[in-house]
Amino acid sequence: MNSKSPMGQGFARYRSAGIASIERRLFLRQGLSLGALALLSGCRSSDELQVETLLRAISGWNDRVQGWLFDPGKLAPEYPESAITRPFPFNAFYGEEAVPRIDTAHYRLELAGLIRERKPWSLTELYALPQVSQVTRHVCVEGWSAIGKWSGTPFRIFLERIGADTTAKYVGFECEDNYYTSIDMASALHPQTLLAFRYADQILPAKYGFPMKLRVPTKLGFKNPKHIRAIYVTNKYPGGYWEDQGYNWFSGS
Numbered sequence: 001m002n003s004k005s006p007m008g009q010g011f012a013r014y015r016s017a018g019i020a021s022i023e024r025r026l027f028l029r030q031g032l033s034l035g036a037l038a039l040l041s042g043c044r045s046s047d048e049l050q051v052e053t054l055l056r057a058i059s060g061w062n063d064r065v066q067g068w069l070f071d072p073g074k075l076a077p078e079y080p081e082s083a084i085t086r087p088f089p090f091n092a093f094y095g096e097e098a099v100p101r102i103d104t105a106h107y108r109l110e111l112a113g114l115i116r117e118r119k120p121w122s123l124t125e126l127y128a129l130p131q132v133s134q135v136t137r138h139v140c141v142e143g144w145s146a147i148g149k150w151s152g153t154p155f156r157i158f159l160e161r162i163g164a165d166t167t168a169k170y171v172g173f174e175c176e177d178n179y180y181t182s183i184d185m186a187s188a189l190h191p192q193t194l195l196a197f198r199y200a201d202q203i204l205p206a207k208y209g210f211p212m213k214l215r216v217p218t219k220l221g222f223k224n225p226k227h228i229r230a231i232y233v234t235n236k237y238p239g240g241y242w243e244d245q246g247y248n249w250f251s252g253s
């Protein structure tokens, strides 16, 4: 993807940040099922070959992910609109039929923790904030990626507007579907991190996270919460839905 190949450097940095643990988990899961398969077929001699092929695939997948995520300029790559993936994939920890339906008029974004002005925000108020657009690549830990266009308010501006303590360690998110995640403050303040209200110039469709998602192009997809109900600032490690099941918490550049 990146012609200048920041891969070596990025890969090393990413590994030190802990992707190795995801790789181990994947290997364990896949390795076990391969083992079970071998038992069933009574063919254990092909195990090692299969495992090797699998490891190569994982490693190649890792390399691709590093390539998509890391950029020497530290900004995530931006793309022309012609590069947008159509249709853009849906993903959640449930199927598309279970996507939450949120009522525009009654919705309020709740704020908590180390924030000076914690009044809830209506969608009308949120839509009146300054808006910018970005075409970036979303990289899912499951091994797919897609380019999309999101518009919204630079999260840094929102955090400043509400008087968030930007010296705190974490920003946490709670979602209408009970998903939750959290990011480091540096990533929250990153110039490309958006509180996004639109996808492809339209009000965010339900499946992509209505009424808003945090778009963090420097991080893996699962660090991009959809259907945000509450945002809080804290120094106490908040974890996350996938993070608490062992996925690397930082998962980004």
Ligand SMILES: Nc1nc2c(c(=O)[nH]1)N[C@H]1C(S)=C(S)[C@@H](COP(=O)(O)O)O[C@H]1N2
Binding pocket: 088, 089, 090, 091, 092, 093, 094, 139, 140, 141, 175, 176, 177, 179, 180, 207, 208, 209, 221, 222, 223, 224, 225, 226, 227
């Ligand atoms: N609220 C909520 N946010 C979520 C998820 C979820 O299940 N619920 N899944 C995450 C994962 S793993 C991915 S890959 C992206 C998918 O976003 P998309 O539907 O816009 O492709 O949302 C992330 N944010």
Ligand SMILES: [Mo]
Binding pocket: 091, 139, 140, 141, 142, 221, 222
């Ligand atoms: Mo994902």
